Amino acid sequence: MAYAFSHADVGFLCSAEGERALAECAGLPLTDRSRIADVAAARRIAGERFAAAVLETVLLRRKAGSKLDDGRNWLYTADALQQASATAVARHRAARLAGRDVHDVTCSIGADTAELAKVARRCLGSDLDDVRLAMARHNCPGVALARADALRPVSRGTVIVADPARRDSAGRRTWRPEDFVPPLDELARVYAGRDLAVKCAPGLDFAVAPWAAEVELVSLDGQVREACLYSPGLATATRRATVLGGDGTEWTITDADPGGIGAAEPGEWIVDPDGAVVRAGLVKQYGARHGLWQLDERIAYLTGPEPPPGVRAFRVLEHGPYQEKALRALVKRREIGRLEILVRGLDVDPDALRRRLKPRGPVEATLVLTRIGRAPVAFVCEAARIPGR
Known part of the structure; x- marks a missing residue:
């Protein structure tokens, strides 16, 4: 505990x-x-x-140390640190609000507040937890902080930023928006007509927030970190995926980008788009941007002659129907000993399958399992990290 x-x-x-x-x-x-x-x-x-x-x-x-750039001398609680945005993610969200008056109504220990304060015209933070608020005063010197209930507005003319707690009374992560503290629908009601940005879990069913004009999914170093819901006054798209790298790289794609791709025969490479792209429903837009197409229009894998820069992609060595007996023989013939297994669209347990295939040998390979139409298909691939531009 x-x-x-x-x-x-x-x-x-x-x-x-x-x-x-x-x-x-x-x-x-x-x-x-x-x-x-x-x-x-x-x-x-x-x-x-x-x-x-x-x-x-x-x-x-x-x-x-691996999450917050300037947090070496900060004060934390375990729960507050776990929920805090990584600095790169908080900095990206703050940049969208640069030059505005901003009120972080759930400031906690100040991870988001600190980044907002660097770019906002004026920044205010508030929270109901006295201990976290005291920590925030230590962590964010010079920022105006106050004890206040997020559901009882104490500022005017500010952009409202909120990060509701997402754990129930037993400490379990919750996905039900009515269990958030404060609840999503209450935040939307209290701040109706005002610019509102709410950080939430990427696994949330965003249909429960009909007030949100834009949903942005953000990943960092290949891991989807969070989603942010933006009210109409802050929205610049309906759906957005932003991909951040720990090296400072950043790119984004939205539903306004062209997305006119279909499905066709497998190309030389298979690309598994970043999770933010997949969760934002922007696979077609990503494929169109990079000259790729889908293996199946209902599956998120993309294929084509050349992968995008800066991604981990999979060069197809051979492919055919997914049959375990044939795969076992292939693994033996190619002397595959280290076998990565990726699955989309099939009910397959990669770990259990790997044990049954009994890989032994000096060769490393990736097995991509999916379906094309109704047919299960297996691709034996060589993984490669494509250099960035």
């Missing part, structure tokens, strides 16, 4: 004594094997009362 920080904890961590304790404990191993020694050291350095808060903060700062 995650440590429950108190106001006293935050006060200590923000003090000169607390900063000294954090610095001295920063080098502790914090492993299962070192736990007893780590706790003893923290108690000696920070005292019995605040040792747990110091250890939890050191641990959370380490976890935050």
Whole structure:
């Protein structure tokens, strides 16, 4: 169970004594094997009362290093860190609101607020959780912060940004919008007629938010991180996919892009579009942009003579009907020992199939399983990382 920080904890961590304790404990191993020694050291350095808060903060700062660019000296709770947007994602969303007056009505520890404050004309943050708000004051110096209920407006003329909590009382992730805190429909009702941007989970059924004029899916380094719902005043498309790279690269595609592709015979390469493109329903637009077509109009795999730059694609070595006996013989004939299996449109468990195919040998390959029409098809491929331009 995650440590429950108190106001006293935050006060200590923000003090000169607390900063000294954090610095001295920063080098502790914090492993299962070192736990007893780590706790003893923290108690000696920070005292019995605040040792747990110091250890939890050191641990959370380490976890935050791969997510937040400037969070090395921040304060966190475990839940707040888990829900916080990665810096690259928060920065992208903030850029859409640059030059505006912005109110982050669920500011939490300030991960989004910090990026908004860099580009907004004026930025306000508020939250009902006193402890997280105290952490945000430490994390976002100079930003106006206040205790306020997101469903009781306290600002005028601002763009409203919200990130509802998505876990139920038992700590389980929830997909029902009425279980969000605050609920999606209540946010839309309270801020009707105002510019509203709501961060939500990418797996949400977006039909439950009819007020949203635009849905943007955002991925970072190949992983779909979140979706954002935009009210009419902020929308510039109906559906958008934005693909961010940890190296600073970024590209986007919308439903306004041409999408007139169909399905045809397999080409030399198979391309599995980024998850943001797939979840945004923009596979055809992505294919049209890069001269690709679909294997089947209901399946998200694309194919063509040349893959787009900067993607991992699969050169087709051979393909045919999906039959396990034939595949087992093929794997043996090609001496395939490392076998990646990708599946779309078929009810196949890749791990179970790999065990049955018994790959042994020095060759590495990718098996792409899908269907064309009603026929299951198997493609044996060589994976390649295509250089960016």
